Amino acid sequence: MFHISLSMFSHTRALENKIDLFHDKLLDAAMTFKKAVRVYLEEKRSDDFRKLSKQIKQIEHDADNLRRDIENNLYSQNLIPDLRADVLQLVENLDKVINKFDEVTYQIYAEQPDIPSEYHSRITELCGLSAECAENMAKASRAFFRDHSSVRDYSQKVYFIEHESDLCSRKLTETIFDSSLPLANKIQLGGFVTDIADIADTAEDFIDELLIFTIKQDI
Amino acid sequence: MDLTFFFYLSSGLFLGWSLGASDASNIFGTAVGTKMVKFRTAALTASLFIILGAVLAGAGTSATLSQLGSVNTLPGAFMVALAAALTIYWMVELSMPISTSQAIVGAIVGWNFFAAKHTDITILSKIVSTWFLCPVLSGTVAVALYWLLKKTFHKSHLHLLRQDTYTRIGLIMSGAFCAYALGANNIANVMGVFVASSPLKPLSLANGFELSAAQVLFLIGGLSIAVGVLTYSHKVMHTIGNSVMKMSPLMALVVVLAQATVLFLFASRGLQHFLLAHHLPPIPLVPVSSSQAVIGAVMGIGLAKGGRSLNWRLIGQIFVGWFTTPAIAALVCYISLFFLQNVFGLEVYR
Numbered sequence: 001m002f003h004i005s006l007s008m009f010s011h012t013r014a015l016e017n018k019i020d021l022f023h024d025k026l027l028d029a030a031m032t033f034k035k036a037v038r039v040y041l042e043e044k045r046s047d048d049f050r051k052l053s054k055q056i057k058q059i060e061h062d063a064d065n066l067r068r069d070i071e072n073n074l075y076s077q078n079l080i081p082d083l084r085a086d087v088l089q090l091v092e093n094l095d096k097v098i099n100k101f102d103e104v105t106y107q108i109y110a111e112q113p114d115i116p117s118e119y120h121s122r123i124t125e126l127c128g129l130s131a132e133c134a135e136n137m138a139k140a141s142r143a144f145f146r147d148h149s150s151v152r153d154y155s156q157k158v159y160f161i162e163h164e165s166d167l168c169s170r171k172l173t174e175t176i177f178d179s180s181l182p183l184a185n186k187i188q189l190g191g192f193v194t195d196i197a198d199i200a201d202t203a204e205d206f207i208d209e210l211l212i213f214t215i216k217q218d219i
Numbered sequence: 220m221d222l223t224f225f226f227y228l229s230s231g232l233f234l235g236w237s238l239g240a241s242d243a244s245n246i247f248g249t250a251v252g253t254k255m256v257k258f259r260t261a262a263l264t265a266s267l268f269i270i271l272g273a274v275l276a277g278a279g280t281s282a283t284l285s286q287l288g289s290v291n292t293l294p295g296a297f298m299v300a301l302a303a304a305l306t307i308y309w310m311v312e313l314s315m316p317i318s319t320s321q322a323i324v325g326a327i328v329g330w331n332f333f334a335a336k337h338t339d340i341t342i343l344s345k346i347v348s349t350w351f352l353c354p355v356l357s358g359t360v361a362v363a364l365y366w367l368l369k370k371t372f373h374k375s376h377l378h379l380l381r382q383d384t385y386t387r388i389g390l391i392m393s394g395a396f397c398a399y400a401l402g403a404n405n406i407a408n409v410m411g412v413f414v415a416s417s418p419l420k421p422l423s424l425a426n427g428f429e430l431s432a433a434q435v436l437f438l439i440g441g442l443s444i445a446v447g448v449l450t451y452s453h454k455v456m457h458t459i460g461n462s463v464m465k466m467s468p469l470m471a472l473v474v475v476l477a478q479a480t481v482l483f484l485f486a487s488r489g490l491q492h493f494l495l496a497h498h499l500p501p502i503p504l505v506p507v508s509s510s511q512a513v514i515g516a517v518m519g520i521g522l523a524k525g526g527r528s529l530n531w532r533l534i535g536q537i538f539v540g541w542f543t544t545p546a547i548a549a550l551v552c553y554i555s556l557f558f559l560q561n562v563f564g565l566e567v568y569r
């Protein structure tokens with residue numbers, strides 16, 4: 001019995017660490033993304049940008065491995081049977097946001113868009129808002145595992161920042177399409193703006209689900 | 220002692236088997252159904268602790284049943300237990316929430332009538348009052364435990380996975396406690412009527428430890444309950460866990476603890492002595508229904524969580540059961556004793 005309890009605790013602790021590490025990966029991805037866009041705006045496809053792009057790819061790869069590990073452990077050790085489906089869905093959706101950071105960074109790396117300097121501040125602002133949304137989403141998700149009362153606080157922040165990011169992306173899109181840039185450039189930049197804003201939208205969808213899971217657990 | 224003793228004991232053993240098959244699911248049903256605890260762990264824990272409870276602490280409730288009616292011949296005891304078993308079977312067919320305790324009490328009263336023995340109304344009313352007290356007390360204990368555990372988990376900021384581990388360990392430990400309390404409380408239903416007429420002798424074990432004749436009888440009864448748990452409770456546990464009542468593991472833990480507390484309160488001689496020593500009103504030692512304790516606990520939590528409607532149909536069925544189960548058991552026992560005495564020429568009372 002004592003042996004069984006000890007082994008149960010060691011398995012649990014290992015998985016707790018993996019879940020924490022997975023959230024860390026999301027925070028890393030958000031911060032690296034912000035930095036990568038800033039570097040691209042200043043230096044285009046420089047060595048620094050290449051490094052940051054590779055770094056995000058690595059974060060995404062590590063997060064994928066952690067996600068698989070978490071999913072396998074939850075099933076193979078038959079943990080939290082009543083909440084397992086909810087937790088798996090949360091982990092999958094967190095991973096989607098990490099993937100989006102990677103996709104947008106790679107798109108910038110591959111397409112090397114020409115971004116006129118007058119849009120830099122707004123694009124930096126939009127990236128900052130999306131990254132902040134993802135950071136608060138990670139904090140809310142972490143709180144789901146330990147402290148339900150904080151889930152609401154972080155969720156509220158995500159809703160607010162997502163709204164700000166919507167306003168920012170609309171203004172930016174309108175400004176781009178009102179400009180005298182060639183249509184191809186307009187479409188390319190518009191696409192980037194949509195993709196960056198999409199990160200905040202995904203975070204908002206995640207929070208909607210997270211709040212339902214939290215309420216379900218509190219009943 | 221010859222084999223006829225075991226023939227007469229068979230009705231009690233059958234009661235024990237069916238009690239094990241059905242009541243083990245009240246203890247480990249949700250834990251096994253939700254796969255928090257493996258069936259093998261649950262069945263072995265339940266079997267071991269039911270036997271321990273029956274042998275070590277089963278005397279209190281059996282004494283109360285003996286005060287109600289001391290069935291003093293083996294054929295009489297056989298028929299009392301069989302009448303209770305037949306009543307339970309019939310009530311199950313009618314999908315009524317049955318209680319072995321109520322059936323056996325009715326059958327003993329039936330024997331009292333047939334043997335023209337006096338039925339102590341004070342004892343009877345004491346027993347009947349516990350039928351009402353059992354679900355109410357269980358519900359109250361469950362509400363208190365539910366809020367306590369919920370608040371503790373909430374304030375401790377424990378990781379969900381750690382909570383899960385604690386709940387899992389809690390389910391096994393509270394299941395063991397509940398199985399002990401079930402054995403102590405319900406062995407009277409299975410073997411109580413055989414105590415007065417049993418030809419069994421005390422049994423000496425190693426280290427000078429000795430089992431009294433009644434404890435040997437309770438050991439046999441405990442084994443029959445354990446066989447019921449090991450052979451037939453698997454299906455019932457999965458039904459309880461998956462379809463009848465959907466409960467979270469935390470809620471299951473609370474329900475098992477509330478059930479264990481109530482069964483223990485109505486079976487503990489030590490607690491009774493303690494209360495008497497401190498001039499407090501003692502809790503009667505009476506076999507109570509573990510199923511009704513579970514229903515009381517689930518309803519209590521439901522109400523505490525703001526459930527707007529009680530399941531009045533189920534409450535009505537339990538209420539009707541308090542009267543119909545003993546009445547039917549008494550009638551079946553009376554008629555069967557008549558046949559046993561006049562057709563088979565057996566001595567059913569002295």
